[in-house]
Amino acid sequence: MVRISSQQIFSGGINRMQDINSDLVKTQQQISTGKKVNKPSDDPVAAARILKLDQNLSRVETYQRNADLANNRLKQEESALSSAIDIIQRVRELTVQAGNGSLSANDRKSISSELKERLGQLADVANTRDASGEYIFSGFQGGSPAFVKEDGAWTYNGDEGQRVLEIDDGVTVPISDHGKGIFGSAPAAVSVKETTSANGFISGLSLKNEGAFKAAFQPSLPDDLTVTVGAGNSVSVEDKDGNPMVTTPTNPVVGDSFEVAGIEMALKDAVAGETFTIGINDKQSIFSTIETLITGLDNVSKGTPKGNAEYDALISESLANLDNGQESILQKQTELGGRMNAVESTSAFLEDSALYTKEIRSQLQDVDYAEAISNLSFQSFVLQAAQQSFAQISRLSLFDRL
Template structure:
């Protein structure tokens, strides 16, 4: 026989009411928060998985911000380089015009004036700043302008050779900057001939051209020297030597006025006398700013009595065009490299977006409440609670003493 006291009846009823009320409150909380797991005790296994998914989503969102920053920086750099190419192309067009022998002094002065404007524009492009105010072509010295105008009017590189990188996914790092020295300053220069200060007046080298780059590399492996020495001897015979004294003179030896080629470099020595020497720069670097500055100086010198002769001027224009072509090629190569980086960032962004969507979808299934089901449960639980309350109210009025 089981004995039931009045106290047990009351306790059992109250506990049941509390349980039903707790379930009702949980369902109401789920509807108000939109989440079916509001605390670990609601579903310990699901809560642990949700916590890991939250961490994964935050990790992905951090990388997404990095990828967006990388994309913006690379797009800004690509835009700046495109502007630089346009400016250099215009400078090249002006240089071609300047080579026209029928130009008047005023025409050359007009070209010189526009070149000065274009030089300033190019400096502004090279000193482009990002949204945070840092100079994008200064390497790690982002607070310093990449190029600074010197007292003599020349533009000099002012940054370092650092390259900033950013992690856009686990183990995936992309360079988001390029220093201006490699793009604008260290540009392969055209092969030039520098006469010895003691040379006879009017001697010059024309037709300088690199006809075979591989032959030049093969002749001086493993490293191409900075220059060659071309000397004029008795009877106008020409000899060529390398910095270490190696004789590179072609056979038969050329004379003044003859076109000849040595180590893939073609040239002609003109109006030279015994003892004249030229230093042929074959491995030099020159800033694109220096190229334009020299071009301006050359145009201005034509208006002076001490200006270059026509043949020297033509060689000077040809050299300037070659240097401008090299500058354009340097920038175009960097644009190609940038395109590869931008494609990598775009691909990573797509992967991150897919990963974020997948993680959020799983989290939603574990965490988000089904409103239709929750509202139905709420209605049912309310009904059950009301029925339990009514039943308890009736039972609570009974007493075992009424049966005695």
């Protein structure tokens, strides 16, 4: 025979009601928070998986922010380069106009004035800032303007750094390009760099045969040709190492037009012993090209064969340099397009990954309201019944039977 004391009856009843009430409170918390796992003890396995999913989602969201930042920076750079191309195209149109031999001095000055305005616009584009106020074309020196005007000429003021941003595990994308590579390192036109001649000049200097030119010179390396006037007004050409170059026709003389390595030219008014150095594969700044053109228009000296030849050479070289500068920017735009495509595809992948992660987390964490409300009603009923039963049992006494 087992004896049950009154204290055991009271303790058992209270413990039972506390357990039921605890379950009721847990269900109420699930309904109020919308989560069926509010602490690790609710479901240790699910809690561990939810924690890992939260960490993964946080990582994905960080990469999504980086991808958005990269996309915005690349779009801003692409927009700036489009503006630069428009400006260069207008400068080219003005250069073509300046090549009209019927222009007066005032006409050339008017063209020069607009070129100065366009040059300032190009500098403003090259000094574009991002939303945080940093100059996008200054490399790592974002706090300093990319181009500054020193002694009347625009010069590059940044470094050659390129910023990159990680947009996924092991996936990085460059988000900047330094202005020196875009605006200051375009291929220069073949031109006369220096001469020892007082009155002589080279006329009609131009690249006629691209294939012969590329075969004779390495496109990535600067090179020079030295044109020398010898006895009997003979003309010879040597490369930078002093090796003789083949000319067509052979053995040209002053006044004759000839071709060497795809380059056509003719020496005028030169005498024996004089030399002309022609630059090959040099680099030029678009700013310096426009500045040289402006100077030439302001100080043009025409009326003599040499003056006419120098002016024609200025126009020809300026057009070639502007075309090369524009091509350099177009190539950078193409590169930017590839980067933006990579960012877009990565962003789509991250979005899908985030959606999948949220779905898995929802299955583990989110409460089923219909089930929870049903449980709450049942638990409330059980608690109420337990309380009523305990109240009845607690009033029982052997004295009631006496």
